[in-house]
Amino acid sequence: MGKKILLEHINVPGIETFDVYRKQGGYTAVEKAIKTMSPDGVVDEVKKAGIRGRGGAGFPMGMKWSFLAKPEGVPRYLVCNADESEPGTFKDHYLMKNIPHLLIEGMIISSYALGANKSFIYVRGELMYVIRILEKAIAEAKAAGFLGKNILGSGYDLELVVHPGGGAYICGEETALLESLEGKRGNPRNKPPFPAVKGLYQCPTVVNNVESIATAAWIVNNGGDAYAAIGIGRSSGTKLISASGHIKKPGVYEIELGVPVEEFLYSDEWCGGIRDGHHLKALVAGGSSVPILPANLITKLANGEPRLMTYESLSEGGFQTGTMLGSGGFIVFDETACIVRNTWNFSRFYHHESCGQCSPCREGTGWMEKVLHRIEYGHGSMHDIDLLVDVAKKIEGNTICPLGDAAAWPVASAIRHFRDEFEWHITHPSEATQPGAVFKGEMALV
Amino acid sequence: MTETSTTVEFTPERLTIAQEMIARYPQGRQKSALLPLLHLAQEQWGWLSPEVMDYIGRMLDIQAIEVYEVATFYTMFHLNPVGKHVIEYCRTGPCCLMGGEEVYDYLKQKLGVKAGETTADQKFTLKEVECLAACGMGPVFQIREQYYMHLTKERVDEIIEELSR
Ligand SMILES: Cc1cc2nc3c(=O)[nH]c(=O)nc-3n(C[C@H](O)[C@H](O)[C@H](O)COP(=O)(O)O)c2cc1C
Ligand code: SF4
Ligand code: FES
Numbered sequence: 001m002g003k004k005i006l007l008e009h010i011n012v013p014g015i016e017t018f019d020v021y022r023k024q025g026g027y028t029a030v031e032k033a034i035k036t037m038s039p040d041g042v043v044d045e046v047k048k049a050g051i052r053g054r055g056g057a058g059f060p061m062g063m064k065w066s067f068l069a070k071p072e073g074v075p076r077y078l079v080c081n082a083d084e085s086e087p088g089t090f091k092d093h094y095l096m097k098n099i100p101h102l103l104i105e106g107m108i109i110s111s112y113a114l115g116a117n118k119s120f121i122y123v124r125g126e127l128m129y130v131i132r133i134l135e136k137a138i139a140e141a142k143a144a145g146f147l148g149k150n151i152l153g154s155g156y157d158l159e160l161v162v163h164p165g166g167g168a169y170i171c172g173e174e175t176a177l178l179e180s181l182e183g184k185r186g187n188p189r190n191k192p193p194f195p196a197v198k199g200l201y202q203c204p205t206v207v208n209n210v211e212s213i214a215t216a217a218w219i220v221n222n223g224g225d226a227y228a229a230i231g232i233g234r235s236s237g238t239k240l241i242s243a244s245g246h247i248k249k250p251g252v253y254e255i256e257l258g259v260p261v262e263e264f265l266y267s268d269e270w271c272g273g274i275r276d277g278h279h280l281k282a283l284v285a286g287g288s289s290v291p292i293l294p295a296n297l298i299t300k301l302a303n304g305e306p307r308l309m310t311y312e313s314l315s316e317g318g319f320q321t322g323t324m325l326g327s328g329g330f331i332v333f334d335e336t337a338c339i340v341r342n343t344w345n346f347s348r349f350y351h352h353e354s355c356g357q358c359s360p361c362r363e364g365t366g367w368m369e370k371v372l373h374r375i376e377y378g379h380g381s382m383h384d385i386d387l388l389v390d391v392a393k394k395i396e397g398n399t400i401c402p403l404g405d406a407a408a409w410p411v412a413s414a415i416r417h418f419r420d421e422f423e424w425h426i427t428h429p430s431e432a433t434q435p436g437a438v439f440k441g442e443m444a445l446v
Numbered sequence: 447m448t449e450t451s452t453t454v455e456f457t458p459e460r461l462t463i464a465q466e467m468i469a470r471y472p473q474g475r476q477k478s479a480l481l482p483l484l485h486l487a488q489e490q491w492g493w494l495s496p497e498v499m500d501y502i503g504r505m506l507d508i509q510a511i512e513v514y515e516v517a518t519f520y521t522m523f524h525l526n527p528v529g530k531h532v533i534e535y536c537r538t539g540p541c542c543l544m545g546g547e548e549v550y551d552y553l554k555q556k557l558g559v560k561a562g563e564t565t566a567d568q569k570f571t572l573k574e575v576e577c578l579a580a581c582g583m584g585p586v587f588q589i590r591e592q593y594y595m596h597l598t599k600e601r602v603d604e605i606i607e608e609l610s611r
Contacts, residue, residue, distance in 0.1 A: 075472075087538045087577040118472065125485060125522050126534075126578055128591045161470045166481050166520025169576065183477035183512075185519040201475055242582060244540040250582035288539060288577075329581070331540050345539045349576050 002269070003230055005218045005238045006211065007254040010098055016133065018140035021101040029217035030108050030146055034154045037220070042113035046216065048224025050236040055081055055172075055209030056287065056327040057402075058311050062224075067196040068114055069204040077205040078111045078119040079181065080213050083165055083172035085124055087288035087349060088329025091240035092210035094252040096123070096130050099214075100137035104160065106213040108146060109220055111158050114206055118159050122177050125164040134162045169353035173401045174207040176355065187355050188401035211240050231257035235310035239325070241270075245332035248272030260306045261285070261314075262299040264330075271332070278334035282418070285314055286326020288346050289406035291413030292339070293323050319413065338438045339421050343414040344372035350407030361404040364395040368411055375422060378429030385422050389415055454501045460486055464505065476506050480516055484523055493524035521575065529564040529571040531609050534588045538577040541584035545598075549585045552599045556606060569610060 014020035021027075033042050047062030068076060080103070084092040096103055103121070111119045123131050138160050141147045149157045163181055165171050171180045175189035178200050199205020215237065219227050228236045235257040241264070244250045249272040255264060265280070266273045274280050283298040284290060300307055302321040307313050314325045333342070351365035368391050374380050392408035399405070415422060421439040425432040432439075456464055464483055471478040483502050484494060491498055499513040506513075517523045524532065535550055557565050557572060564571040580586045583595035594605055 084579045085577060088540050088581050089577075090579045090581050090583075093579040124579065125481070125520070126575075126588060128485070129593070132591075159470075163478075164481055164485055166484065166516070167522035167575070168520050180481065181478060182475070183480035183506075183508075183516065185515055201472065244581040244584065245543045250544075252582065329540075331543070331581070333543065337543060342539050342542070345537075345542060349538055352576060 003238060003256045004254050005227075005230075006095065006099075006102060006214055006240060007252075015099055016097075016101075016137070018101060018137065018144060021099070022144075025221075026101055026217075027105055027141075027144075027146055029220040030105055030112075031152065033109050033112055033220050034152050034156060039113045039115055042109060042216075042220060045219050045224035046113070049215075049219045049227035050224075050234065051212065051215055051219070051227065052235070052311065053209055054211035054215075054239065054328070056086065056289070058325065061208060061212050064196070064208070065110075065114060065206060067194075068206055069197045070115065071204070075118070075201075075203050076114055076116050077200045077203055078107065078114050078116040079174075079177065079200060079205055079207045080107060080119070080121040080210055081172060081174065081177060081207050082121055082123040082127075082210045083169075083177060084127075084210070085169040085172050085353075086327050086329055087346065088242060088244055088284060088331040089287045089327045090242045090244075091252045091328060093127060093130065094242075095210060095214060095240065096127075097133060100130075100133050101141065102214045102217065103134070103210055104137050104141050104147075106216040107160055108141075108151070108158060109216040110206075110208070110213050111160075112156060113216075116206075117157050118161065120181060120200070121160065121162045122171070122181055123162060123164060124171075125166050128164060131162050131164055138162070168355075169349075170355045170401075170403060173403060176401070177207065178205065185355070187357050188403075190400055232308070232310050233312070235312060235325075239309070239328050241309070241328045241330050243271050243330045243332070245330075246275050246278060246334035246337070247332045248275055255309055257308075257310050259309045260299075261309055262306060264309055265299070265332070271330075274332070274334050278336065280332065281335045281337060282333040282339060284323075284329070284331040284333075284410075286324045287329030288331070288349065288410060290324040290326040291319055291322075291409050292343075292417065293321075293413070294417045297321050297417070298323075319409070319416075323413070336436070336438060338376075339414050339418040340372070340376050340425050340432075343411055344369065344376045346410045347372050347407070350403065354403060354407070358399040358404065360395045360398045361407065364391050364404070365407045367391050368407070372411070375425050376432075378425065378433040380422075380426045380429075382423070382426055384426070385415060385419065388412075454497045456486070456490060460490055468506070477508050477512070480506060480508075480513065481520070484513075484517060484520075488523060493526060493528050524571075527564075529568045531569060531589050532571045532573055534573045534575040534578075535561075536576070536578045536580075536584065536586045536588075537574045538581075540577065540581035541586055544584035546585035549597050549599060549602060553587075553602050553606075556602065570606075 052058040171186040176186040195205040280295040347369040351369040356362045392412040396408040503510040503513040561574045585597040
């Protein structure tokens with residue numbers, strides 16, 4: 001299960017430079033695409049590959065590309081989403097910092113396929129040092145004739161612009177990102193119209209995640225069928241997982257989709273297991289927005305079969321016993337972690353990041369944060385638990401963008417699986433508010 | 447470091463960079479350069495005063511209010527004077543699992559300030575921020591473009607000492 005597509009050359013010294021990247025076979029995919037393939041031919045390979053968007057929603061990339069409207073005389077845009085702000089997710093940061101040319105190469109191929117002559121990489125502003133790395137890589141690629149006017153003598157022109165955000169999680173949502181790129185507040189737009197029809201500057205636009213776009217080079221070099229052969233079924237290819245929390249080896253790992261969760265968590269090749277002397281208590285598999293699962297549900301499905309790192313297996317059982325692959329932010333909690341405190345922390349995050357356009361999200365996230373704060377600090381009542389469930393339910397599905405759902409799910413799932421821990425905070429406030437206090441009831445430790 | 451309204455102007459080097467930034471966007475879409483220019487301005491003045499924001503507005507040929515509404519939306523922009531070093535400390539869950547809260551308490555105690563405050567000697571301003579996309583290397587804080595990762599109390603001592611010199 002060690003197939004590497006994105007990180008194969010990550011440890012080659014100097015891989016961040018054009019020359020070393022090129023020596024490792026870099027930019028051959030640009031040559032192949034531009035010299036021997038039509039734009040639609042590239043789209044077809046990406047479709048065959050079956051790769052699903054790596055930013056969180058998992059929408060098939062080739063299908064998204066084929067929806068792009070192509071009215072005569074109207075520019076089309078490709079925008080790379082490098083806003084990476086979902087708690088627990090740091091893979092795009094790692095990829096761009098270490099192998100910037102992989103993204104640049106992917107941007108050239110993808111822009112060619114979509115017929116874009118100006119494409120943008122929207123990077124969260126905090127990563128200004130990464131922006132400088134990307135700009136250097138772009139200058140190198142341009143000097144070598146892979147960017148700019150008449151690329152490789154083909155008549156195709158492309159300019160890449162790296163754009164900094166200003167610190168706002170919501171700008172990761174694609175329509176908020178487009179607003180932000182236009183120099184406005186990051187308020188998500190109502191859909192429809194979808195970006196494929198009216199996106200940046202009201203022109204047809206594709207927005208894709210860094211990891212999705214970076215995969216394009218391999219797909220062009222090896223063919224869509226070869227990519228589809230990796231992984232399992234509709235979860236084709238490899239995925240970068242950002243692993244954090246109480247594990248021996250936090251970091252970014254590339255896995256073939258289909259690795260059992262248990263193996264990913266305990267094998268020395270990846271997380272290396274729970275830190276010494278501790279046990280797995282809970283896990284968030286796909287970034288803070290996806291439902292948290294207790295230990296007994298994360299490594300095994302409800303029917304006892306092993307749970308796999310795939311879109312399907314992680315969501316098996318719906319929200320009753322399952323979760324989602326999301327952005328691949330794998331956050332591990334051992335028995336020292338307080339679920340109530342973590343839920344309050346995440347709630348504060350969503351409240352802080354709500355753009356404020358829709359009342360259920362703006363008011364609901366603040367309300368949940370307040371109620372969770374009072375439970376955590378020993379002033380809660382039993383009624384508060386049901387109140388939280390009720391507020392979460394009323395946000396879900398009633399907002400312009402999915403941030404509302406993303407705020408509701410962590411709260412609803414924490415209560416679903418760890419209700420006794422919330423109750424303990426309410427019935428034993430003086431114990432629960434001691435520093436480092438954690439509920440020691442019947443936890444399903446593994 | 448603040449300058450009075452009459453002298454608000456980019457340095458010649460930054461003016462060139464600003465013009466390049468504006469030229470990256472399509473004709474008539476110069477407003478897109480707003481975030482890049484606000485970052486550039488904050489690099490020069492340390493924070494964004496109304497005079498600086500007005501200057502950026504004139505440069506982009508947009509209303510001042512369009513600059514204010516953007517500057518107030520995004521958390522990276524300082525709308526009040528700040529100390530020499532702004533410490534932006536990650537307070538989000540994954541960093542907390544790595545001991546982020548304990549290190550944060552220690553840092554606050556050491557500097558003698560709470561979130562949002564500046565030390566009496568104007569050297570450090572402390573700000574709480576959300577996840578910085580470095581969770582596996584937590585606890586984390588950022589000062590300008592530099593990430594400080596794997597923080598411990600000892601590491602905090604070293605960093606503060608180094609920057610105090
Ligand atoms: C609140 C919110 C935050 C998001 N943040 C990101 C992000 O940081 N990076 C990202 O690629 N996608 C993010 N997304 C998903 C994007 O809206 C979009 O689906 C994605 O960029 C499409 O690219 P993909 O199909 O390649 O995954 C976010 C969505 C929401 C609702
Ligand atoms: S759901 Fe929240 S973040 Fe999304 S548009 Fe509505 S208020 Fe803004
Ligand atoms: S939680 Fe601190 S960097 Fe992600």
